[in-house]
Amino acid sequence: MEYWKDANEPIEAFVKLFEKGFKDPDLSGGLKKVNQLIWFDYTQDGPDCSFWVDCRGGELKTGPGKPDDEPNLTMSLSADDAHRSWSNKLNPVMAITRKKIRVKGSATGLLKLAPKLKKVAVLYVETLKELGRDDIIL
Amino acid sequence: MKANTGKIIDVDLSRGAITIDELPEEYYTKYIGGSGLAAKIFWERGNFEAEPLSPEAMLIFMNGPFAGLKLSGVSRHSTAGRSPLTGGWGDSSCGGYFAPELRYAGYDGLVITGKSEKPSLLLIEDDKVKILDAAEYWGKGATDVNEALKERFGKAYRTLVIGPAGENLVKYSVILNEGHHATGRAGFGAIMGSKNLKAIVLKASKKTMTLADPEKAEALRKDLNPRIKEALASEVLHENGTAANLIGGMYAGDVPIRNWTSNFWEEAAEDLTGSTLTETYLTRRSSCAFCGIACKRVVEVKDGPWAVPEGPGPEYETIVSFGTLIGSIDLAATCKAGRVCNNLGIDTISAGGTIAWAMEAFEKGDLTLEDTGGIELKWGDMDTVINKVVPLIAAREGKLGELLAEGSAAAAKKIGKGADYTVHAKGLEAPMHDPRGGGHGLALTYAVGARGACHVADPMLFAEMGARYYPEIGFEYELEPMTDENKAEAAVTIIAIGGLENSSCFCQFADAEVTIPDWIELFNTVPGYGWDAEEMLRAGRRVFYLKRLINFRFGRTADDDTLTKRMLEPARDGEPEGIEINFEGMKARFYELTKMDPVKAIPVKEVLEEYGMGDEAGVVW
Secondary structure: OOOOOOOHHHHHHHHHHHHHHHHOHHHHHHHHHHOOEEEEEOHHHOOOOEEEEEOHHHOOEEEEOOOOOOOOEEEEOOHHHHHHHHOOOOOHHHHHHOOOOEEEEOOHHHHOOHHHHHHHHHHHHHHHHHOOOHHHOO | OOOOOOEEEEEEOOOOEEEEEEOOHHHHHHHOOHHHHHHHHHHHHOOOOOOOOOOOOOEEEEEOOOOOOOOOOOOOEEEEEEOOOOOOEEEEEEOOOHHHHHHHHOOOEEEEEOOOOOOEEEEEEOOEEEEEEOHHHOOOOHHHHHHHHHHHHOOOOEEEEOOHHHHOOOOOEOEEEOOOEEEOOOOHHHHHHHOOEEEEEEEOOOOOOOOOOHHHHHHHHHHHHHHHHHOHHHHHHHHHOOOOOHHHHHHHOOOOEOOOOEOOOHHHHHHHOHHHHHHHOEEEEEOOOOOOOOOEEEEEEOOOOOOEEEEEOOOHHHHHHOOHHHOOOOHHHHHHHHHHHHHHOEOHHHHHHHHHHHHHHHHHOOOOHHHHOOOOOOOOOHHHHHHHHHHHHHHOOHHHHHHHOOOHHHHHHHHOOOHHHOOEEOOEEOOOOOHHHHOHHHHHHHHHOOOOOOOOOOOHHHHHHOOOOEHHHOEOOOOOOOOOOOHHHHHHHHHHHHHHHHHHOOOOOOHHHOOHHHHHHHHHHOOOOOOOHHHHHHHHHHHHHHHHHHHHHOOOOHHHOOOOHHHHOOEOOOOOEOOOOOHHHHHHHHHHHOOEOOOOOOEOHHHHHHOOOHHHHHHHO
16 A cells, blocks of 8 residues: 555544544535445455445444445445545546446435535545644645 | 448439438448448538538438447437538437337438428338328427327337427427437438428338347347446436436536536536436436436426426436526426427527527627517526527527527627627537536537537547546546646547447447447447457548548638637636636647648548548548
């Protein structure tokens, strides 16, 4: 991995990012509309390198690892590309076309979140700073 | 040669003569099929002096080589000729069910000239082709006539029908298959109308076609169909239709608003996007023949002023052209507008674009109440648009109807005002993708496209999104939409791919999953063209070149490869606010790379000869 020291580090950052996002009215409103259980699968970088976001039923939860329930949507990519993605430095369409991101399940809900990636990137920078990882800010 | 039948129906409506012609095989291997083959036929047989709506004008319907194959995305055909809207080369792709039926009936296309003395229809039943009286259908709506024809001949008969707009020679009237699949652009409905040809009705008794290598073609078909259906983009299109990403486009600045004066309208993003249509009015999904994507919408608006019974729903282009472009975010109104335009036989893109221009002209005082016959044209006034303006245009009624029936460029010219805020290239109103936000490469391809501003002449729009990647031929550009970087370079390949798409009549949504090796395998196992990548791309680029030669013979030059002032001024808001498009830089570089003459805007003689177009070169050089 180019940006991360071990498989735990990106998951800590991404879970923290979503916990921040849940507190933002705009982002949390958008996530609730997605209404899916999403598994972000980075296991190509280690068996524990993944986390989930549960937007179902008007509640928002997140945690490390694979969710207990079957996810509605799985997005598989590398932890480095995930870092680029949350930094809004990875064109998701391009990444999917080039098979850098593999999607299983319905991604139509996520389209609604695409316009909010800029805002997510701002929160992500804050998150990285709080974790002392200013060095990998893109 | 397989798949293609090599036969076309040649109809002279003036003489009532019908002949079956055979085309040389070389036409196919050099110009593929579809709009490319149509261009070759026009080049060889067309009357370049004939006005588009004169009896001498030629109207061509042409299949691609894959028509009839049970493969997602290939059941399209191309209609071509001299556009009454632009005066230049025109072609328009139409999905639906006509193309496979024509192939099964034994033909690759139809060439129609002349003018029938009275309203007529063409009936094709295998080798029986007849011209029948159609007086009872004249003056009636396209959707209504489609139903009447199905009742008369049978549901299995496929139809191409024009509405009253085509009869009245509205310059952007359409031809509809099955009452709603549109040959939308460039005004071919008016050519049918000018020939007194109301409809073409078609049925094949057998549903078979030949294949060059049946075993390999079948294996490829079985591989491609699930890949196309299960692709992420296909699933999104299936779920929420062609407007699925309107919300993303709005935030990117791709969606035009109020005649391209704005690039952002937050409320519209949510109100008009595809998922909102799904949640509000969608009753079911439908498709073109053999397509697993099924991006078509079937909608019902149960009540309110825009109530419509269950039937075809609006696509992205209609939602925007009868939505934000004219200042409305009323999704139900777009459902109604689409239905009204279909029955009258009008292209929603050019209609919306022309009405948006008229609204701005009225706001500026360039159009007065006297010009409009007392009708106030106000942004978002959908009642006036749907119940007054569109019917007036279709009937060419009153000063306003007569003016707007000509399209925005001609209307501005006629009143001597407002050309600066028209939005078109070569006279064709731009589709609902604004290059200032959608991608600067789109500005280039809008301008150099043969028929005018067109987002489906080639896949530049998708390439700038990041959705085109052909590593086998070195097309690995990571294009940033709002710059000119590598756009001319990318366009050199993009126009070749566009030539393949529009000549093989392959839907751009479906062929996104088709790799270069797949394309080669398709051409070699279905019609058996025997190509490698280089020869295939040369054919695609040859099609682009031939259309340019045709335009040159119509008097078009490099000055016509441009966009209007409104399209090139920096956006006033949204994501692209203030960013200039380096249009002239991209254009000059593209001409340089394709070795096109900077004045004539056609390839130099040596290039034409290199592409096996020596005879054509002899005409223009």
